[in-house]
Amino acid sequence: MDLLNSNGRALTWIANHPRCSIREMANGMFLTRRTVWGMVVKLHRAHLIQVTKEGRLHRYEVGDLLLRQTLFSMVKYERLLA
Secondary structure (H helix, E strand, O other), rough: OOOOOHHHHHHHHHHHHOEEEEHHHHHHOEEEEEEEEHHHHHHHHOOEEEEEEEEEEEEEEEEOHHHHHHHHHHHHHHHOOO
């Protein structure tokens, strides 16, 4: 999966904001909830994120520890270049 496309942005967002909701992602990424939902479905089908239900909300987080650590290091490196 290309981390520079919108799905990669969503995966990076989830890695930086564990246990986030669709609404929080949409507001933070300046996208509609429907758009974010589509990205989340793709990431979940690819087994890149885990979904936890809390009451009426679904919470999302990166499932694989190694992937999470890799994303964190990429984001830190990207901030150094900015």
